[in-house]
Amino acid sequence: xxxxxxxxxxxxxxxxxxxxxxxxxxxxxxxxxxxxxxxxxxxxxxxxxxxxxxxxxxxxxxxxxxxxxxxxxxxxxxxxxxxxxxxxxxxxxxxxxxxxxxxxxxxxxxxxxxxxxxxxxxxxxxxxxxxxxxxxxxxxxxxxxxxxxxxxxxxxxxxxxxxxxxxxxxxxxxxxxxxxxxxxxxxxxxxxxxxxxxxxxxxxxxxxxxxxxxxxxxxxxxxxxxxxxxxxxxxxxxxxxxxxxxxxxxxxxxxxxxxxxxxxxxxxxxxxxxxxxxxxxxxxxxxxxxxxxxxxxxxxxxxxxxxxxxxxxxxxxxxxxxxxxxxxxxxxxxxxxxxxxxxxxxxxxxxxxxxxxxxxxxxxxxxxxxx
Amino acid sequence: xxxxxxxxxxxxxxxxxxxxxxxxxxxxxxxxxxxxxxxxxxxxxxxxxxxxxxxxxxxxxxxxxxxxxxxxxxxxxxxxxxxxxxxxxxxxxxxxxxxxxxxxxxxxxxxxxxxxxxxxxxxxxxxxxxxxxxxxxxxxxxxxxxxxxxxxxxxxxxxxxxxxxxxxxxxxxxxxxxxxxxxxxxxxxxxxxxxxxxxxxxxxxxxxxxxxxxxxxxxxxxxxxxxxxxxxxxxxxxxxxxxxxxxxxxxxxxxxxxxxxxxxxxxxxxxxxxxxxxxxxxxxxxxxxxxxxxxxxxxxxxxxxxxxxxxxxxxxxxxxxxxxxxxxxxxxxxxxxxxxxxxxxxxxxxxxxxxxxxxxxxxxxxxxxxxxxxxxxxxxxxxxxxxxxxxxxxxxxxxxxxxxxxxxxxxxxxxxxxxxxxxxxxxxxxxxxxxxxxxxxxxxxxxxxxxxxxxxxxxxxxxxxxxxxxxxxxxxxxxxxxxxxxxxxxxxxxxxxxxxxx
Numbered sequence: 001x002x003x004x005x006x007x008x009x010x011x012x013x014x015x016x017x018x019x020x021x022x023x024x025x026x027x028x029x030x031x032x033x034x035x036x037x038x039x040x041x042x043x044x045x046x047x048x049x050x051x052x053x054x055x056x057x058x059x060x061x062x063x064x065x066x067x068x069x070x071x072x073x074x075x076x077x078x079x080x081x082x083x084x085x086x087x088x089x090x091x092x093x094x095x096x097x098x099x100x101x102x103x104x105x106x107x108x109x110x111x112x113x114x115x116x117x118x119x120x121x122x123x124x125x126x127x128x129x130x131x132x133x134x135x136x137x138x139x140x141x142x143x144x145x146x147x148x149x150x151x152x153x154x155x156x157x158x159x160x161x162x163x164x165x166x167x168x169x170x171x172x173x174x175x176x177x178x179x180x181x182x183x184x185x186x187x188x189x190x191x192x193x194x195x196x197x198x199x200x201x202x203x204x205x206x207x208x209x210x211x212x213x214x215x216x217x218x219x220x221x222x223x224x225x226x227x228x229x230x231x232x233x234x235x236x237x238x239x240x241x242x243x244x245x246x247x248x249x250x251x252x253x254x255x256x257x258x259x260x261x262x263x264x265x266x267x268x269x270x271x272x273x274x275x276x277x278x279x280x281x282x283x284x285x286x287x288x289x290x291x292x293x294x295x296x297x298x299x300x301x302x303x304x305x306x307x308x309x310x311x312x313x314x315x316x317x318x319x320x321x322x323x324x325x326x327x328x329x330x331x332x333x334x335x336x337x338x339x340x341x342x343x344x345x346x347x348x349x350x351x352x353x354x355x356x357x358x359x360x361x362x363x364x365x366x367x368x369x370x371x
Numbered sequence: 372x373x374x375x376x377x378x379x380x381x382x383x384x385x386x387x388x389x390x391x392x393x394x395x396x397x398x399x400x401x402x403x404x405x406x407x408x409x410x411x412x413x414x415x416x417x418x419x420x421x422x423x424x425x426x427x428x429x430x431x432x433x434x435x436x437x438x439x440x441x442x443x444x445x446x447x448x449x450x451x452x453x454x455x456x457x458x459x460x461x462x463x464x465x466x467x468x469x470x471x472x473x474x475x476x477x478x479x480x481x482x483x484x485x486x487x488x489x490x491x492x493x494x495x496x497x498x499x500x501x502x503x504x505x506x507x508x509x510x511x512x513x514x515x516x517x518x519x520x521x522x523x524x525x526x527x528x529x530x531x532x533x534x535x536x537x538x539x540x541x542x543x544x545x546x547x548x549x550x551x552x553x554x555x556x557x558x559x560x561x562x563x564x565x566x567x568x569x570x571x572x573x574x575x576x577x578x579x580x581x582x583x584x585x586x587x588x589x590x591x592x593x594x595x596x597x598x599x600x601x602x603x604x605x606x607x608x609x610x611x612x613x614x615x616x617x618x619x620x621x622x623x624x625x626x627x628x629x630x631x632x633x634x635x636x637x638x639x640x641x642x643x644x645x646x647x648x649x650x651x652x653x654x655x656x657x658x659x660x661x662x663x664x665x666x667x668x669x670x671x672x673x674x675x676x677x678x679x680x681x682x683x684x685x686x687x688x689x690x691x692x693x694x695x696x697x698x699x700x701x702x703x704x705x706x707x708x709x710x711x712x713x714x715x716x717x718x719x720x721x722x723x724x725x726x727x728x729x730x731x732x733x734x735x736x737x738x739x740x741x742x743x744x745x746x747x748x749x750x751x752x753x754x755x756x757x758x759x760x761x762x763x764x765x766x767x768x769x770x771x772x773x774x775x776x777x778x779x780x781x782x783x784x785x786x787x788x789x790x791x792x793x794x795x796x797x798x799x800x801x802x803x804x805x806x807x808x809x810x811x812x813x814x815x816x817x818x819x820x821x822x823x824x825x826x827x828x829x830x831x832x833x834x835x836x837x838x839x840x841x842x843x844x845x846x847x848x849x850x851x852x853x854x855x856x857x858x859x860x861x862x863x864x865x866x867x868x869x870x871x872x873x
């Protein structure tokens with residue numbers, strides 16, 4: 001109002017309007033250049049099998065500097081994936097099925113179409129610095145540790161968003177989320193055996209969990225491997241009782257996804273296919289061995305059966321050791337239409353595997369599925 | 372003045388209430404028992420869940436504790452070590468005092484736990500027998516474990532919870548008789564069994580309902596406790612003898628003579644005829660609702676004046692009781708007394724250590740036990756000098772009952788019949804759940820005879836078989852002026868005594 005019409009004031013006003021745009025433009029430009037170089041520091045939480053960041057956001061196409069620090073005593077890696085939760089598990093399963101090659105290849109399977117970036121396997125206390133350009137496509141990009149069994153809890157999401165809300169830049173893992181439920185059994189370092197009732201399983205179950213995330217249910221009544229599953233192992237809350245009011249004794253819950261063991265009735269026949277096997281469970285051996293050893297007798301002959309994760313795919317490897325006194329052929333029935341099967345000895349005739357006496361002291365059979 | 376008073380009244384009431392709550396809390400928290408007995412609580416590390424299922428002492432003095440959660444802990448001093456893990460609800464343990472071998476009763480089987488490499492952890496879980504049937508019915512407990520001089524083990528198998536209204540499914544509804552609640556969804560439910568050193572499983576006695584505790588005396592005689600419920604009017608202590616029928620008919624499905632027979636076609640009266648009555652009734656509501664392991668005081672006096680008597684706890688009331696047995700007409704019967712009340716959680720297992728200290732294993736989860744803990748371990752120790760003031764025993768004579776005391780009693784009340792409140796009743800044997808105290812009848816003793824030393828009194832009175840007699844002794848004290856701690860005793864009279872010669 002005062003400035004209207006006054007030439008000096010008009011000049012001043014114009015000057016400020018123009019310089020403001022100029023300054024604003026310069027600021028915006030400079031700001032964009034700074035934001036493009038985003039740094040994220042991500043760690044492992046000691047003893048928790050978790051990343052400390054559950055979720056972080058980046059802008060499409062910006063340059064990301066990621067530092068991954070392993071604070072845990074176990075080794076871990078960090079793998080960024082294009083896909084969803086099932087893609088993540090598929091990548092993890094493939095990593096676990098790599099066998100001896102895994103260590104050389106940093107537990108990263110060769111699936112370039114879904115694996116965007118990864119660190120090497122870091123020892124305790126190590127760190128690695130990664131630089132990459134964020135995808136242009138907005139969306140969620142999961143990350144995971146692909147060491148055996150870790151993917152169930154060591155996972156997070158990188159979000160690519162044009163305009164993340166202030167609380168979306170870094171979402172830290174919640175305290176209550178980082179400690180495992182004490183009634184969740186999860187074999188971190190060595191196999192676990194738990195006897196309990198299990199949902200849709202036999203009453204005399206021997207439940208075996210392995211650090212790789214492959215688990216098995218062995219029926220101590222029939223000596224048949226009833227089923228396997230792929231996941232963190234067991235929720236034993238129904239067995240222990242979760243609070244003062246619960247009597248417990250209920251069936252434990254399988255955590256993860258079941259797969260058929262492919263064994264139907266008891267599969268071994270000593271001497272002749274037609275001989276009815278009389279099977280008596282004798283117990284198991286647990287410590288001082290790599291994997292639990294189930295023991296039983298078949299028509300009086302002592303058999304040891306090691307059950308462990310398959311090294312061919314998602315499945316189980318059964319290694320049978322027989323009494324040296326068994327000098328007859330051994331026949332094994334297995335429905336081979338259910339899964340991939342590999343036997344270390346013998347000849348197949350349909351679903352019957354015949355193993356001659358000279359090979360029957362110890363042999364293994366793998367039943368597995370390709371991820 | 373008026374204003375001030377009404378202003379303060381709620382406060383003072385609140386204070387009074389707080390005091391009352393505190394007093395009530397202290398009364399609940401402090402165990403109450405005879406003089407000379409000290410209850411102490413064993414500290415359990417926070418990370419351990421110890422729903423006790425079995426207790427046994429190792430020759431090294433370490434206590435092995437098995438749990439409902441499937442673990443076996445070794446406690447030596449203050450040092451807790453996990454000996455075995457991943458078992459299925461371990462409700463019994465036996466450790467050989469010489470070979471140090473360890474066996475446990477878990478729900479699916481009798482298992483030997485072998486620490487082959489000697490590192491203090493079991494490596495081999497050796498199945499000895501799994502001959503009994505098992506479904507996923509949560510009530511199919513397997514209890515134990517005692518072993519006789521020949522090396523045979525004994526255990527007991529719970530019936531199945533079969534009534535759909537409680538079980539929640541009809542899949543276990545097998546073997547219920549006359550609409551009882553418990554049945555037999557798998558073989559040998561409701562049986563005791565023997566396992567020979569060669570591993571042979573021998574069904575031993577039948578008719579059990581919920582046989583939660585098993586004990587053996589120095590003569591190799593076995594007793595078990597059963598819980599009140601269908602066919603069990605009140606909880607019981609029973610003598611286990613081969614072939615004996617303890618009263619719950621569902622187990623008869625596995626008896627060869629009843630194979631294929633319709634158990635519902637047999638009358639309750641016929642079952643009553645077959646049944647051997649319990650040696651001792653626990654008094655439901657007054658004493659115990661779910662008794663656990665009976666343990667014999669064979670401590671050579673280290674635990675006070677109760678040598679050869681039975682100590683047994685209750686899971687509901689969190690108390691310890693004392694039982695005195697005698698043989699009348701060839702069968703055991705006897706008296707029961709309360710001993711210590713106000714323990715911290717449901718008492719299920721008891722074992723004496725070498726020094727005669729009673730270890731009391733506790734679990735209350737899911738069963739609403741008295742006390743402020745869900746599980747725990749307490750010890751009861753006699754100070755080895757104070758003689759408690761208790762009834763030592765109640766025994767049957769041909770003319771009445773003789774009550775003995777642990778020390779000389781004040782003669783005045785002892786000789787006065789008005790201080791004796793006596794009544795009897797019986798429990799109904801029937802398929803319904805529990806029983807009232809039927810036909811409660813007061814009895815006035817015809818004559819009271821006191822011995823000169825004040826240690827014994829004889830109540831002359833008529834006796835009826837099949838009754839429980841309650842003796843409430845009012846206003847009794849010792850000669851030294853200390854009151855009788857537990858003034859009530861109960862005697863289960865199955866058979867009359869025919870001769871006073873013993």
